[in-house]
Amino acid sequence: MVMNKLVYLDNSATTPVAPEVAEAMRPFFQERYGNASSLHAAGREAHRAVDASRQLIAEHLGSRADELVFTSGATEADNLAVLGTALRSDSGGHIIASRIEHDAVLQAVQWLTERGYEATLLDVDKFGRVDPQAVREAIRPDTLLVSVMAGNNEVGTLQPIGEIGEICREAGVPFHTDAVQAYGKIELPLDGIDLLSVSAHKLHGPKGVGFLYVRNGVKLVPLLHGGGHERGRRSGTENVPGIVGLAEATRLAFEEREAVTERMRSFRERIIQEVSRIRGTRLNGHPIDSLPHIANFSFEAIEGESLIMKLDEFGIAASTGSACSSPNLTASHVLVALGVPLSMAHGSLRVSSGRQTTNEDIDALLDALPVAVERLREISPFKVGG
Amino acid sequence: MYTEKVIEHFREPHNRGKMEDYSAIGKVGNIVCGDVMWLYIKVEKDDAGRDIIADISWETFGCTAAIATSSMISDLAKGKTIEEAIHVTNQDVASELGGLPPVKMHCSALAADALNEAIYAYLTQEHREIPEALEKRHARVSKEVNALEKRYEAFLGSPGKADVPEQGSKQP
Numbered sequence: 001m002v003m004n005k006l007v008y009l010d011n012s013a014t015t016p017v018a019p020e021v022a023e024a025m026r027p028f029f030q031e032r033y034g035n036a037s038s039l040h041a042a043g044r045e046a047h048r049a050v051d052a053s054r055q056l057i058a059e060h061l062g063s064r065a066d067e068l069v070f071t072s073g074a075t076e077a078d079n080l081a082v083l084g085t086a087l088r089s090d091s092g093g094h095i096i097a098s099r100i101e102h103d104a105v106l107q108a109v110q111w112l113t114e115r116g117y118e119a120t121l122l123d124v125d126k127f128g129r130v131d132p133q134a135v136r137e138a139i140r141p142d143t144l145l146v147s148v149m150a151g152n153n154e155v156g157t158l159q160p161i162g163e164i165g166e167i168c169r170e171a172g173v174p175f176h177t178d179a180v181q182a183y184g185k186i187e188l189p190l191d192g193i194d195l196l197s198v199s200a201h202k203l204h205g206p207k208g209v210g211f212l213y214v215r216n217g218v219k220l221v222p223l224l225h226g227g228g229h230e231r232g233r234r235s236g237t238e239n240v241p242g243i244v245g246l247a248e249a250t251r252l253a254f255e256e257r258e259a260v261t262e263r264m265r266s267f268r269e270r271i272i273q274e275v276s277r278i279r280g281t282r283l284n285g286h287p288i289d290s291l292p293h294i295a296n297f298s299f300e301a302i303e304g305e306s307l308i309m310k311l312d313e314f315g316i317a318a319s320t321g322s323a324c325s326s327p328n329l330t331a332s333h334v335l336v337a338l339g340v341p342l343s344m345a346h347g348s349l350r351v352s353s354g355r356q357t358t359n360e361d362i363d364a365l366l367d368a369l370p371v372a373v374e375r376l377r378e379i380s381p382f383k384v385g386g
Numbered sequence: 387m388y389t390e391k392v393i394e395h396f397r398e399p400h401n402r403g404k405m406e407d408y409s410a411i412g413k414v415g416n417i418v419c420g421d422v423m424w425l426y427i428k429v430e431k432d433d434a435g436r437d438i439i440a441d442i443s444w445e446t447f448g449c450t451a452a453i454a455t456s457s458m459i460s461d462l463a464k465g466k467t468i469e470e471a472i473h474v475t476n477q478d479v480a481s482e483l484g485g486l487p488p489v490k491m492h493c494s495a496l497a498a499d500a501l502n503e504a505i506y507a508y509l510t511q512e513h514r515e516i517p518e519a520l521e522k523r524h525a526r527v528s529k530e531v532n533a534l535e536k537r538y539e540a541f542l543g544s545p546g547k548a549d550v551p552e553q554g555s556k557q558p
Contacts (some may be wrong), residue, residue, distance in 0.1 A: 301447060379453065379456075382447055
């Protein structure tokens with residue numbers, strides 16, 4: 001069998017490093033390898049690279065350079081936001097998060113509740129949106145943090161983070177948003193946002209690096225103790241090539257944003273239009289108020305993990321929220337929170353485009369998908385309702 | 387994570403599809419993991435007058451492992467006497483596939499249970515004596531199905547219309 005080029009439509013999981021990013025990083029492995037904390041020339045060179053990267057990201061984000069804390073990625077940034085805020089209190093307290101947050105937030109909140117903290121998990125509507133009024137009602141005198149993501153990683157739905165931020169500001173409660181999927185794709189005005197998490201590898205940057213934006217004046221307890229890097233908020237020798245790559249990925253994303261997201265939006269519209277023609281299909285998430293690169297569907301009578309493997313046979317990479325694809329055999333908490341019936345949550349498919357995605361990739365998906373769905377339905381005991 | 391053998395059976399599954407003139411069906415399912423397996427057997431007498439699984443087929447809603455194990459159990463049971471087929475275990479299914487990821491081992495149990503249930507249904511309708519081991523496994527499978535249905539009642543939704551006559555176990 002001739003292996004065709006992989007059609008990669010799993011860019012919400014990770015993206016290929018952009019050539020420009022790889023190029024920008026390259027000198028920092030073998031030539032400019034200094035430790036940014038060292039006094040000598042090599043150290044100063046590394047330090048300058050980190051400084052310049054920080055400055056560039058701050059300019060695009062609209063923050064001050066000293067409001068950025070580089071981390072090992074978004075899981076660490078989310079944990080630092082949630083735990084770093086909560087652990088300032090010696091006497092427990094209350095955290096608010098949506099039910100459809102990434103596990104990096106939800107599991108951190110869970111960990112806190114096992115240690116005496118209380119949490120309110122906000123329900124979402126059938127599209128996956130949090131009602132800002134529900135945030136207002138959930139806030140208590142002892143609320144330490146509100147965390148609601150900017151755009152959902154599974155279904156793409158955008159949250160009203162502007163309104164939620166305002167409500168938090170009025171109540172004097174710090175507001176964190178996980179912007180991993182949204183950064184570089186949609187406008188992210190920082191008004192009302194106190195903490196914001198970003199990961200490089202979702203944006204054609206390298207794996208293992210990200211940052212947490214921490215608004216000036218917001219206090220955090222560090223999770224990593226040591227040499228006092230990142231102004232004491234995150235110890236550990238700076239990942240210089242990673243940080244340089246993150247900055248270059250940011251530059252590319254912001255400079256190309258209009259063109260790239262317009263292309264993504266047109267891919268998404270086409271995918272939704274075509275996939276809706278397959279019998280027994282539903283779109284999960286909001287049809288319009290969505291991140292441009294994510295589309296999520298459920299198919300009656302088939303199971304998502306086998307659909308992924310069937311598409312893999314056609315050289316197409318996508319992902320699913322099916323229980324069978326998860327290590328603990330539970331269906332996606334996001335789809336369940338949207339009220340998708342379990343049988344349909346098992347048959348979910350997420351396709352997500354990147355800056356490298358072409359029309360031909362979408363053609364290949366739309367050719368293969370109806371065939372893959374049909375083949376699995378042929379062997380399913382369940383028939384699609386007429 | 388999957389062996390070549392698993393992928394092979396998933397891509398070109400053996401004995402797939404519905405059977406019209408079956409002798410009995412075994413229906414098992416685990417909506418928690420999202421897999422449901424219906425196994426059809428056609429039983430005929432061989433020259434020595436023994437009951438033989440002359441034909442077998444299946445319909446499965448489930449993951450790669452569930453489909454591959456459906457295919458494998460049908461290969462393992464086909465042509466065997468009822469007596470022999472009772473002794474096909476989930477370990478046989480898994481090892482014939484070159485192993486399964488630990489989290490997918492329950493899929494092989496599902497396949498073995500489906501065969502077990504089909505044989506149980508056949509022996510029951512023929513008013514034959516049910517071997518004790520078979521009876522025990524049937525009791526366990528029924529109990530699990532009921533418990534799961536109860537636990538997930540609110541979430542089940544409709545997986546689509548079933549168009550196979552009910553036979554013994556309830557459609558999950």
